[in-house]
Amino acid sequence: MKPHMSFLVAALLLPGAQAQLWNTPQATASQPLLRSFKAEGDVLTHGQTRAELDRIGQRVIGVYVRAPKANTEDVARAILSAWGAPEDAVPDLKGVLDDPGFQQQAQQLFEEVSEDGGSAVYVRLQDGTWQAYTALKVYPHSAFPQVSAPLGNDGAPARLNIVSDYQCPYCNQLWNSASMAEWRSKPGVYRLNYHHFPLSFHPLALPAAQFSECAAQQGRFWEFSDAVNADFAHWTQQPEAEARQSFTRYAVSAGVTQAELDKCLAQDRSRDIMATADQLQRQLNVRGTPSVYLNGIKLNNYNDAAQIRAIRAVTEAGPGAEKVIEQRLKGLR
Known part of the structure; x- marks a missing residue:
């Protein structure tokens, strides 16, 4: 039973939510959701919270965040920033992260794939520290x-x-x-x-x-x-x-x-x-x-030449999105 799995889908369906993965690091970091974070290159910080943007070239393929257990709002903002979700999505996701049932579930790595199959979120709460990673979904x-x-x-x-x-x-x-x-x-x-x-x-x-x-x-x-x-x-x-x-x-x-x-x-x-x-x-x-x-990434539109070029750009250039994402996930497992 997965009582909390719907939070990601709900966030994606909110009015105004648009995928931010594939954007430049600058565009991702400048979202209103992250206005409280200080950006230095691909690293964003807010107090004890640290977010990192994984990218290949100028395309962000993942957003990773690490924060103390109490900083659930920061974690929610970092997760939602990968989809460009609106500000009013933050309280709902924060509420999920604050829920004792979900926190118990997150003792083991929690994973949910977006409804369109193009991205996934991974959440882990271990030793009083949140780790969350939102990234492209690349099937091996x-x-x-x-x-x-x-x-x-x-x-x-x-x-x-x-x-x-x-x-x-x-x-x-x-x-x-x-x-x-x-x-x-x-x-x-x-x-x-x-x-x-x-x-x-x-x-x-x-x-x-x-x-x-x-x-x-x-x-x-x-x-x-x-x-x-x-x-x-x-x-x-x-x-x-x-x-x-x-x-x-x-x-x-x-x-x-x-x-x-x-x-x-x-x-x-x-x-x-x-x-x-x-x-x-x-x-x-x-x-x-x-x-x-x-190359393991689901096409939303097989006629979209720009999307095809973007996927090839992040999968065919070394080390490739699959290896970058897998390396990041090793730290969460």
């Missing part, structure tokens, strides 16, 4: 299941993990987007991994995924997927038996051998596909499709 490469048909060079610097459902209309839009076309046209830059996530209310998504895996066995995953997405408006209106006939046509037109396709389909892969989807839900808290992760 190991969090993503292996896929049967990666596209792009193995050493490409930009890793894209695409969680998708063939019957999802928004996934179809992604497949046909200019962004997808660009990613696929640059194998030396982007490495694409497609992960199945068939939604329960899309009855044809799982059969389509099964056909795609059989196409992958013959090296035709992407060609089959192109055909499925090109004829999306047709097969999505068919009953399953007819849709399977359509999938067979798409597979054969993509270069799949009929005999090998039949042999593959005789082996039911639905359990493996759904097990992978369950893993994605558990490890990444995937709630819907499409969900796209670039």
